[in-house]
Every structure is written in structure tokens, then in C-alpha cells.
Amino acid sequence: MSADARTSRTxxxxxxxxxAAKTAxxxxxxxxxxxxxxxxxxxxxxxxxxxxxxxxxxxLRAAIDRGFDEALVEHLExxxxxxxxxxxxxxxxxVLTDPASLTADDGATLREHFSDEQLAELLLDLxxxxxxxxxxxxxxxxxxxxxxxxx
Amino acid sequence: MSALRLDxxxxxxxxxxxxxxxxxxxVWEQDVVDASTLELCRLRIGQLVGAQxxxxxxxxxxxxxxxxxxxxxxxxxxxxxxxxxxxxxxxDVSALDDEQAADVLREYGxxxxxxxxxxxxxxxxxxxxxxxxxxxxx
Numbered sequence: 064m065s066a067d068a069r070t071s072r073t074x075x076x077x078x079x080x081x082x083a084a085k086t087a088x089x090x091x092x093x094x095x096x097x098x099x100x101x102x103x104x105x106x107x108x109x110x111x112x113x114x115x116x117x118x119x120x121x122x123l124r125a126a127i128d129r130g131f132d133e134a135l136v137e138h139l140e141x142x143x144x145x146x147x148x149x150x151x152x153x154x155x156x157x158v159l160t161d162p163a164s165l166t167a168d169d170g171a172t173l174r175e176h177f178s179d180e181q182l183a184e185l186l187l188d189l190x191x192x193x194x195x196x197x198x199x200x201x202x203x204x205x206x207x208x209x210x211x212x213x214x
Numbered sequence: 215m216s217a218l219r220l221d222x223x224x225x226x227x228x229x230x231x232x233x234x235x236x237x238x239x240x241v242w243e244q245d246v247v248d249a250s251t252l253e254l255c256r257l258r259i260g261q262l263v264g265a266q267x268x269x270x271x272x273x274x275x276x277x278x279x280x281x282x283x284x285x286x287x288x289x290x291x292x293x294x295x296x297x298x299x300x301x302x303x304x305x306d307v308s309a310l311d312d313e314q315a316a317d318v319l320r321e322y323g324x325x326x327x328x329x330x331x332x333x334x335x336x337x338x339x340x341x342x343x344x345x346x347x348x349x350x351x352x
Contacts, residue, residue, distance in 0.1 A: 070319075076325075078244040078329050081332070087233050092230060114307050157346070158343065165346050184227050187223055189342070190234060193336075198332045200310070201303060
């Protein structure tokens with residue numbers, strides 16, 4: 064981890080009730096209605112856009128167990144993902160860069176692959192990921208270098 | 215506590231959304247950073263992500279002058295530290311430098327830096343999701 068921590072405190076001692084709610088939010092996220100491989104691709108996309116080394120390098124063992132492969136991460140850039148994965152990753156990119164540019168056509172494409180329940184889950188995932196990444200980087204607790212982290 | 219305008223998420227994933235509502239409430243109920251500071255950060259982030267936020271903890275007129283917070287007389291030096299931090303986190307948190315972090319630590323303390331960082335991230339993504347949900351769910 065970084066040697067440049069800006070505080071020795073944690074959210075748990077700074078604001079215990081907030082930290083407890085944050086933990087509960089993370090726990091209720093899984094299992095969900097969207098397959099774990101798709102959610103992992105959305106999470107990694109969020110991590111890549113967040114300027115957080117830990118977030119972009121973290122891999123969930125459970126997603127690997129369900130078929131997530133590192134080659135999929137390479138396909139985030141070359142467009143070789145399945146239509147379902149591409150739609151989910153595009154949603155993540157639009158929400159996290161310019162949500163106003165999301166169109167009805169995007170919505171129609173997403174509905175070819177995801178139900179209302181699943182789209183709501185993906186939006187909740189996107190809400191959930193970033194606050195933790197801001198906390199990690201701003202407090203100086205990010206990784207010093209890019210290195211894979213399994214959880 | 216400012217309102218969380220994400221009704222479709224509560225309709226389709228009620229348990230998950232309820233956990234988000236608990237986080238949202240905890241952000242506003244903690245006693246480290248005052249609600250008016252949080253509200254300024256929420257509103258400014260909302261403006262920058264195109265969410266058209268409504269003021270709830272500060273006068274509505276603040277929205278008109280908020281984009282000019284660096285030199286508008288309506289903001290205190292302490293407000294400016296929080297707003298600068300909020301904008302920096304939105305633009306590129308990895309470029310937050312030690313000088314700016316020191317400003318936050320001086321004004322809000324270590325606990326305040328942690329709460330503000332988490333809250334600003336939440337304000338950002340919740341308001342981004344509001345915009346997206348309006349398109350996806352009508």
C-alpha cells in the first residue's frame with residue numbers, strides 16, 4: 064500500500080455509523096440479479112475511470128470462479144466483448160463520464176439484455192463503487208503501483 | 215437530509231436501494247462535517263454532472279452563484295476548501311496534492327477528510343444515476 068497516507072484514521076473510527084451503513088450496502092449487493100462476470104466488468108470499468116489503482120486492479124475470486132477471465136479486461140478496449148457485456152460496459156462509461164448523453168436508443172439496447180430489475184442493480188453498483196475509491200485515493204491509501212489484488 | 219431521487223431503483227431493487235438510503239442518511243447524520251458544507255458539495259457536484267440539483271440545506275439563490283465560488287463573496291474560506299476538494303475529486307482524485315489535502319485537514323480534520331471524500335463520491339454517483347435513471351426508466 065501507499066507510504067503516503069494522509070491520515071492514520073479510518074472511516075470506521077471517524078464516523079462509525081456511516082462506515083457500518085457502507086459495509087451493509089456492500090454486503091447486500093451480492094448475490095444479485097445480474098451475473099457476476101458482467102458485474103465484474105462493470106466494476107473494473109468503474110475502477111479504470113476512477114483514477115484509483117486499487118479499484119482497477121482488484122479482482123473478485125467469486126467472479127473468476129464464475130468464468131471471469133483477464134482476457135475480458137483486454138476486450139474492454141478492443142470491442143470484442145459479447146453484445147451483453149458491451150451494453151453493460153457502455154452503460155458504465157456513459158454514467159461515469161456523461162450521463163446526459165445516455166439516449167433512448169441506449170436504453171433500448173440495454174433492454175435487449177437486461178430487465179428493469181437488472182438495470183436498477185447495475186446503477187446501484189455504479190453508485191456504490193466510487194465513494195470507496197474516492198476515500199482510498201484521497202486519504203493516501205491507494206496502491207503505490209499497479210498490482211493485481213484478489214479478494 | 216437532502217432527498218435521494220432514485221425511485222425506480224427502490225421499485226426494482228428495494229433491498230439494495232434501501233441499503234443505499236441508509237448510507238445516504240448516515241452521510242447527513244454524522245457529526246464530523248456540517249450539513250451546509252455537504253450541501254454545497256452536493257449541489258456543486260450535481261451542477262458539474264448535469265443533474266440539475268435542488269437546494270435543500272442552503273438558500274436556493276446559492277445555486278446561481280455556486281459556479282463562481284472561488285471569488286464570490288458569499289462563500290467563506292472554509293467553504294472554498296470543501297468546494298475545491300469536491301471539484302478535485304470529481305475531476306481527478308489522483309491529482310489531489312498534499313497542499314490541497316493539508317487545507318482540508320486544517321479546516322475539517324482527518325475525520326472530515328474521510329467523510330468528505332466518501333460523501334463527495336456518493337453525491338457524484340447518486341446524481342449521475344439520477345440522470346441515467348430518468349432516461350432508462352422515464
